[in-house]
Amino acid sequence: MSCMNPDFLVVGGGVIGISVARELKRRFGSVSVVLIEKEAACAEHASGRNSGVLHAGFYYTADSLKARFTRDGNRELTAYCEERGIALRKCGKLVVARDESEHAGLDELLERGRRNGVPLAAIDEGEAREIEPRARTCGRAIFSPTTASVNPVAVVRRMEADARREGVRIKTGVEYVGRRKGSVFTSAGVYHAGHVVNAAGLYADRVARHFGFSERYRILPFKGLYLYSGEPIGAIRTHIYPVPDLRHPFLGVHLTVAADGRVKLGPTAIPAFWREQYRGGENFSLRELLDIMYRQCGLAYSDFGFVRLAWEELQKYSRRRMTALAGELARELRPEQYRRWGRAGIRAQLLDIKKRRLEMDFVVEGDERSSHILNAVSPAFTCCLPFARHVVDLIDERTRRKEAA
Numbered sequence: 001m002s003c004m005n006p007d008f009l010v011v012g013g014g015v016i017g018i019s020v021a022r023e024l025k026r027r028f029g030s031v032s033v034v035l036i037e038k039e040a041a042c043a044e045h046a047s048g049r050n051s052g053v054l055h056a057g058f059y060y061t062a063d064s065l066k067a068r069f070t071r072d073g074n075r076e077l078t079a080y081c082e083e084r085g086i087a088l089r090k091c092g093k094l095v096v097a098r099d100e101s102e103h104a105g106l107d108e109l110l111e112r113g114r115r116n117g118v119p120l121a122a123i124d125e126g127e128a129r130e131i132e133p134r135a136r137t138c139g140r141a142i143f144s145p146t147t148a149s150v151n152p153v154a155v156v157r158r159m160e161a162d163a164r165r166e167g168v169r170i171k172t173g174v175e176y177v178g179r180r181k182g183s184v185f186t187s188a189g190v191y192h193a194g195h196v197v198n199a200a201g202l203y204a205d206r207v208a209r210h211f212g213f214s215e216r217y218r219i220l221p222f223k224g225l226y227l228y229s230g231e232p233i234g235a236i237r238t239h240i241y242p243v244p245d246l247r248h249p250f251l252g253v254h255l256t257v258a259a260d261g262r263v264k265l266g267p268t269a270i271p272a273f274w275r276e277q278y279r280g281g282e283n284f285s286l287r288e289l290l291d292i293m294y295r296q297c298g299l300a301y302s303d304f305g306f307v308r309l310a311w312e313e314l315q316k317y318s319r320r321r322m323t324a325l326a327g328e329l330a331r332e333l334r335p336e337q338y339r340r341w342g343r344a345g346i347r348a349q350l351l352d353i354k355k356r357r358l359e360m361d362f363v364v365e366g367d368e369r370s371s372h373i374l375n376a377v378s379p380a381f382t383c384c385l386p387f388a389r390h391v392v393d394l395i396d397e398r399t400r401r402k403e404a405a
Contacts, residue, residue, distance in 0.1 A: 003032075003034060003169060003171075004189060004190065004191050004192065005191070005192045005193070006032040006033060006034040006169075006191065006193050006194070007028075007031040007032045007033065007193070007194045007195065008021070008024050008031060008032070008033045008034070008193060008194065008195050008196075008197060009034050009035075009036070009184060009191050009193035009195070009196050009197070010024075010033065010034070010035040010036070010196075010197045010199060011035075011036055011176050011184075011196065011197065011198050011199060011200050011207060012035075012036075012037065012198070012199035012200040012201055012204075013035055013036070013037025013039070013041075013042035013043070013160070013170065013172065014042070014043060014045060014046060014047035014156070014199060014201055015043065015047040015152070015155070015156050015159065015380070015381055015384045016047075016199045016373055016376050016380055016384055016387060016388065017035055017037075017197070017199035018035065018042065018156065018159045018160055018163050018168075018170075019159065019384040019385055019387065019388035020197055020199060020373075020388045020391050020392065021033050021035045021163055021168045021170075021197075022159065022162065022163045022166060022168060022388070023388040023389055023391070023392045024197075024392055024395075025163075025166050025167050025168055026166070027392050027396070032169070033167070033168045033169065034168075034169045034170075034171060034191070034193075035163070035168055035169070035170045035171065036171045036174040036175075036176065036186060036188075036191075037170065037171070037172045037173075037174065038173070038174065038175035038176065038187075039172065039173070040172055040173050041172055042156060042157075042160050042170070042172065043152070043153055043156035043157070043160075045201055045202065045276075045345075045346065046201055046202075046345055046346065046347070046348065046380075047152060047156050047381065048152055048153045048156060049152075049224075049343055049344070049345030049346075050152050050224075050345055050378065050381050051149075051152075051226070051256050051264075051266075051267065051378075052149050052150050052151055052152045052256075052258060052259055052381075053093075053147065053148075053149055053239065053256060053379075053382070054073075054074050054077055054078060054146075054147065054148040054149065054150060054381075054382050055070050055074060055147060055378075055379040055382045056070065056071070056074055056093070056113075056118050056119075056120075056144045056146045056147045057069075057070030057071035057073075057074060057113075057116050057118045057379075057382075058109055058110075058112050058113035058116060058118045058120055058142075058144065059109065059112065059244065059246070059251070060112065060116070060360075060361075061112065061115075062112065062115040062116055064360070064361045065361050065362045065387075065390065066360075066361055066362060066379065066383070067112070067115075067116045068116075068386070069362070069382075069383035069386040069387050069390070070379050070382050070383055071116055071117055071118055072383075072385075072386040073379075073382045073383040073384060073385055073386050073387070074146055074147075074148075074382055075146075076385045076386065077150075077155070077382060077384070077385060078090075078146075078148060080155075080385070081150055081155065084158055086150060086151070086154050086155060086158060087150065087151060087154065087259050087260075088148055088149070088150055088259065089148060089149040089150075089257060089258070089259050089260075089261065090148045091147070091148065091149060091237060091238045091239060091257045092131070092143060092144055092145050092146075092147055092148075092238045092239070093143070093144040093147035093238060093239040093240075093241060094128055094131060094132055094135050094137075094141050094142070094143055094144075094238055094239065094240050094241065095109060095141060095142040095143075095144070095241045095242070095243060096128065096135055096136060096137035096138075096141045096240060096241070096242065096243075096329055097137050097138045097139065097140055097141065097243055098136075098137075098138060098242065098243070098328050098329075099138050100138055100139065102138070102242075102243040103138075103139070103140055105243035105244070105246075106122070106140055106141070106142055106243060108246070109142055109243070110122055110142060113142075113144075118144070118146070119144075119145060119146060120142055120143070120144055121142065121143040121144075121145070122140065122142060123140070123141050123142070123143050124139065124140060124141075125137055125138075125139055125140070125141070127141075127143075128141040128143070131143060131237070131238055132236065132237050132238045132240060132330075134235075134236060134330045134331045134332060135238075135240050135329065135330055135331075136328065136329055136330060136331060147239060149239075149256070149257055149258055149259045150259050151258075151259045151260070152381060154259075155381075171188065173187075173188075174186050174187055174188040175187040176200065176203075176207060178210060179210040179211060182369075184196060194369075195368075195369060195370065195371070195395060195399075196211070196369070196370040196371070197370070197371050197373070197391065197395075198211070198370065198371065198372040198373060199373045199376070201348050201376070202219055202221060202275040202276065202346060202348045203219070203275065204219065204348065204372060204373060204374050204376075205217055205218050205219045205350070205374060206219075207372070208365065208372035208374060211369075211370045211372065213365040213366065213370075213372045213374075214365065214372060214374055216352055216353060216354045217350050217351065217352060217353065217359070217363065217374055217375075218291075218295060218350075218351050218353055219275065219348050219349065219350060219351070220271075220292065220295055220296070220349050220350070220351040220358070221271075221272035221274070221275050221277065221292065221346045221347065221348060221349070222250075222269045222270060222271055222272060222313075222346070222347040222349055223268060223269075223270040223271075223272045223277060223278075223344050223345070223346055223347075224266065224267035224268055224269060224270075224344065224345040224346070224347055225266055225267060225268045225270070225316070225317075225341055225342065225344050225345075226256070226264040226265065226266035226267055226341070226342040227264060227265045227266055227319060227322050227323070227338045227340070227341055227342075228262065228263075228264045228338065228339075228340040228341070228342055229262060229263040229264065229265070229337055229338055230337050230338070230339060230340070231263060231337055233260070233261035233262060234261060235263060236255055236257055236263045236330065237257070238257060239254065239255060239256055239257055240254060240255040240329045240330050241254040241255075241329070242254060242328070242329060247304055248304060248309065248358075249349065249358055249360055249377065249378075250269040252325075253265060253266060253267075253268075253316070253322060253325040253326055254266075254326070254329065255326055255329060255330055264342060265322050265323065265325075265326045265338060266316075266322065266342075267345070268313055268316040268317075268322075269309075269313050269347065270310075270313040270314060270316065270317070271296060271310050271313065271314075272292070272346055273288075273289050273292055273293065274288035274289050274292065275288050275292075275346065275348075276346060277346065278343070278344045278345075278346065279344060295351060295353070296310075298353075298356060299351075299356055301356075302356045302357065303356075303357070304357065304358065319335050319338055319339070320335050322338065323335045323337075323338050347377055347378065348375075348376070348377060349375075349377055350363055350374050350375035350377070359374075359375045361375070362375050362376060362380070362383075362387065363375035364390070364391060364394060366394065366395075366398065367398060368398045368399055368401070368402040371391060371394060371395055373391060
């Protein structure tokens with residue numbers, strides 16, 4: 001089939017879009033797969049701006065997609081990096097308690113890890129110090145040995161190269177414009193695809209509504225910022241995380257050891273006012289501003305405390321506030337050591353507008369003609385390979401049902 005008439009058209013060149021495109025070729029062999037990306041290169045948004053942490057999978061309830069995909073994705077993406085010589089730092093993760101009231105949270109994480117089949121060690125304060133001498137904890141901690149770090153851009157670039165070699169046609173600088181009568185309109189022409197996979201990240205809900213989906217969902221963007229350390233490589237040896245509030249999809253400020261060994265504090269989860277509000281007024285959209293402010297106002301009385309969360313996050317624009325929060329987890333952190341902010345990332349968090357709550361798990365909607373990946377938030381990078389299989393399983397199942405009807 002011609003490039004403009006593919007069997008599958010994937011919209012979005014992030015890690016999920018590329019992984020789904022590769023899985024379609026692997027599963028269905030001779031089919032034609034075209035992937036379009038509006039930027040000049042892939043991984044310009046969340047896939048290239050995330051922490052690079054390969055999570056282990058113990059934060060999530062055992063009945064969730066995140067639990068299964070993170071556990072399996074950690075193992076598979078670790079193997080992928082090792083097989084291809086991509087730098088991988090197997091530094092592990094400490095989850096520490098700031099006071100005794102957080103011991104119950106540690107117990108809950110240990111139980112979730114057990115149910116999810118994730119190796120974890122319950123350790124005391126002395127053992128935590130042996131792993132990371134600068135770690136602070138109250139009596140107890142958890143160590144996750146399989147948590148690691150990679151350079152996310154390096155991973156996606158290699159996946160993109162693999163996809164091209166496997167026969168996926170990747171078209172960068174091509175923007176999705178709309179849909180009419182079964183045709184997809186783009187900045188480079190009209191596509192007539194057998195099946196459309198929407199992996200458009202921040203704009204996934206908007207694309208989905210063109211196909212009759214995402215009726216009850218909207219994307220609510222949150223800005224993630226990291227503050228980089230000027231300390232020498234090796235100053236911190238392992239990730240140090242707080243006990244999270246499991247009612248929220250955010251893990252709180254923590255210390256991350258990047259693949260190159262440097263340390264960063266963050267991320268923030270500051271409510272953004274338009275979808276690509278990375279810096280200053282760039283990419284400003286009045287339409288998005290008005291819509292997002294309307295959604296945010298509607299959350300004023302939500303059961304997860306959106307107003308309090310927003311106020312706490314806005315304070316994190318202060319370097320002193322960020323280092324103070326991180327100083328509850330590690331010793332000898334001084335604001336003068338942390339002066340450089342990294343590139344902002346935007347979390348495309350899905351909001352259920354009927355229930356007025358943030359969706360905690362991955363969400364995929366679709367039919368036999370299109371599939372829409374609506375909530376591919378953290379840890380979607382870790383989950384990309386099993387997540388892609390899940391999306392293609394859904395496509396295969398819906399196709400078979402249509403053929404059997």
